[in-house]
Amino acid sequence: MASRFDFFTSTISLLIILGSDAFTTSTSSTKVEETLQFTYSGAMGPDKWASLNPNFSLCATGKLQSPINIVSARAVGNKKSKPLIRNYRAVNVSLVDNKYTVAIEYPDDTGDITLDEKQYRLRQMHWHSPSEHRINGNRFAAELHMVHVSDDGKVLVVGTLFQLGRPDPVLQTIDKKLYELGSEYISRSRSRSRYYIQVGVFHPAELRTSLSKYYKYTGSSSVPPCTEHLIYLIIAKPRSISKQQVAALKAPLDIRCKNNARPCQPLNARHVQLYQD
Ligand SMILES: *[C@@H]1O[C@H](CO)[C@@H](O)[C@H](O)[C@H]1NC(C)=O
Numbered sequence: 001m002a003s004r005f006d007f008f009t010s011t012i013s014l015l016i017i018l019g020s021d022a023f024t025t026s027t028s029s030t031k032v033e034e035t036l037q038f039t040y041s042g043a044m045g046p047d048k049w050a051s052l053n054p055n056f057s058l059c060a061t062g063k064l065q066s067p068i069n070i071v072s073a074r075a076v077g078n079k080k081s082k083p084l085i086r087n088y089r090a091v092n093v094s095l096v097d098n099k100y101t102v103a104i105e106y107p108d109d110t111g112d113i114t115l116d117e118k119q120y121r122l123r124q125m126h127w128h129s130p131s132e133h134r135i136n137g138n139r140f141a142a143e144l145h146m147v148h149v150s151d152d153g154k155v156l157v158v159g160t161l162f163q164l165g166r167p168d169p170v171l172q173t174i175d176k177k178l179y180e181l182g183s184e185y186i187s188r189s190r191s192r193s194r195y196y197i198q199v200g201v202f203h204p205a206e207l208r209t210s211l212s213k214y215y216k217y218t219g220s221s222s223v224p225p226c227t228e229h230l231i232y233l234i235i236a237k238p239r240s241i242s243k244q245q246v247a248a249l250k251a252p253l254d255i256r257c258k259n260n261a262r263p264c265q266p267l268n269a270r271h272v273q274l275y276q277d
């Protein structure tokens, strides 16, 4: 596991908040405030991120930042779209709470997605609530980011939006673990910055939403250090999630990170492409 995290922290700062041992501060006297590197509200909120650490400067100066509001009428249709090939297998996973988000971490051999003949391996996925991306100004109840990384360190994020409604069957398979993570948070000493729960076998293929229509654009990590040149594929059709599930995703998080959605960023010179079968 250690080498996997080293890989994350040294090559993709995107996952800095999930992977860095630096944040797993060692002394039990460490206060929660010191382990959080940023928050979603208050004095360390999104408009202050760049001032919190010199390594976070892109959060203010970057021109390819995420999330964005996708205006469907302005998306450029791309007829040359090649089918996306997803190839995942069942693996043992752990559920992680790092106070900013709840995540599932995948082992190296989970599988990959192929886009334009390049393979990106599934490494991790995490939830934001409410959604970070908007479509035509509409915000959704939650958003799942499946983070894939190629061998040369390119990051591809598949984003799925969720509207309130019926429970999400995939989340239902880990509901119990999620509640466990939430309730443990209340009783535990609050000095540790990462909590793990073994989930057991999980098949990411269950997450296969239809990829027959999706938006694609170049963006950034939506958390500090806001690293750019990530490929985002935002699936056009939202899935549904229940209120209880949204609450369960928020329960383990720090109070200032419960609404863990960065505001939309300027599109600048970028174009969003639309892929449709
Ligand atoms: C900035 O990032 C570098 C490289 O990862 C790291 O060595 C340094 O400690 C970071 N600076 C701060 C203030 O966190």
Ligand SMILES: *[C@@H]1O[C@H](CO)[C@@H](O)[C@H](O)[C@H]1NC(C)=O
Pocket (backbone or CB within 6 Å): 090, 091, 092, 200, 201
């Ligand atoms: C998951 O872990 C259990 C216990 O270590 C093991 O028996 C099982 O084969 C593993 N399954 C997969 C798909 O790796």
